[in-house]
Amino acid sequence: MWKEVATVYHLDRWREHHQTGREFCAANIYPDDENDSTQEGNGRHLKSNNRERQKGAQEGTLALLVETIKETVDIDTNKVQEETWKERNLFLQEQRAAQKLSTLSGMLARNAAEIQEILQRRREYHVQGLDAADIGRTLANCKKKAVIEEQMNDLEFEIIKDIH
Numbered sequence: 825m826w827k828e829v830a831t832v833y834h835l836d837r838w839r840e841h842h843q844t845g846r847e848f849c850a851a852n853i854y855p856d857d858e859n860d861s862t863q864e865g866n867g868r869h870l871k872s873n874n875r876e877r878q879k880g881a882q883e884g885t886l887a888l889l890v891e892t893i894k895e896t897v898d899i900d901t902n903k904v905q906e907e908t909w910k911e912r913n914l915f916l917q918e919q920r921a922a923q924k925l926s927t928l929s930g931m932l933a934r935n936a937a938e939i940q941e942i943l944q945r946r947r948e949y950h951v952q953g954l955d956a957a958d959i960g961r962t963l964a965n966c967k968k969k970a971v972i973e974e975q976m977n978d979l980e981f982e983i984i985k986d987i988h
Contacts, residue, residue: 917986917987920986921986921987924979924982924983924986927979928976928980931975931979932976935972935973938965938972939969942962942965946962949962
């Protein structure tokens, strides 16, 4: 029974709207004085307004889409630039570490050669039975060796610090 009443009610509403020049809308019934561009009779003018609104809405949507794409590209570009800078800094650190290791290797080679020379002199002094004055020179060379070893340790520390 309620179905029949609802159907009659909707048909009655449809008839009232049809007589006032409005299209029937069962979901929402508008008052007669409201201008919602659904009235019959002014179809061409209202359709052009709707098309103009649609065109404006499309342009707005396109502008928003372009802006969103631009922001996305900018974010991606910034990320790529940051990654490039990080890679460049790592590359420079590796180059510096390689240079320091090369310097350290040279210092070690010189140190080894100097140690061999000092040992050779010591053997010679021992064979010749030389006095303490000559041995003083040997001690000075040993001090130089200690200084060089300290410099090498400092360089090693710097290299390790730069790598980490």
